[in-house]
Amino acid sequence: MQLKPLLKSCVPEKMFSFGDYEGFLLGHIKSVGSIQYSFIFGVFENKIPVLYYTAEKSSIxxxxxxxxxxxxxxxxxxxxxxxxxxxxxxxxxxxxxxETFSIKLEDIKELPKKSAEDTFGKIQK
Incomplete structure (x- = not known):
């Protein structure tokens, strides 16, 4: 995935697991450019990003x-x-x-915050 949010830094707030995917709620985001992100939910498969759902604002x-x-x-x-x-x-x-991955909400499992920090750190390397 080449087109993605441009970030200087972010903090993984929560982590979720569903099937072969991991999802991360990202907060405390410092963006690059004129678009600022309040929150991002990133979905990864085998440490590869497949989707970002974003709450964004422009500088204007x-x-x-x-x-x-x-x-x-x-x-x-x-x-x-x-x-x-x-x-x-x-x-x-x-x-x-x-809706996107044709799964049920109850099939999404939240993992401990420590898992979010550890796993997201490994993905970013």
Whole structure:
């Protein structure tokens, strides 16, 4: 996946497992460029990114937009002020993942925060 959010740094807040995939809720994001990300939910398969679901703002507006990076494309899903709240964003991201990967919400398992930090650190290397 070549097209993806441009980040200086981020913190893995939560980690989820579903099938062959791992999902990470990323927060405390420092972006590169004019697009700022409040939150990102990244989906990885064998440490390779396959999807990013983002809450993003441009430098000229405080309005929050939902974006998806997938198949080397960026899709703008429209504005969503509610997604400036982390738990609302996470709920919407998990529902999007369920639709995209044809899985049930109950099949997504949250893992301990320590797992998120350790695993995401290995993916980033």
């Amino acid at each position: 507006s405080e309005e929050v937009f939902i974006g998806v990076f997938k198949d080397d494309k960026h899709i703008n899903l429209g504005s969503d002020a509610q997604s400036s709240d982390q738990m609302t964003f996470l709920s919407k991201a998990l529902n999007y993942v369920c």
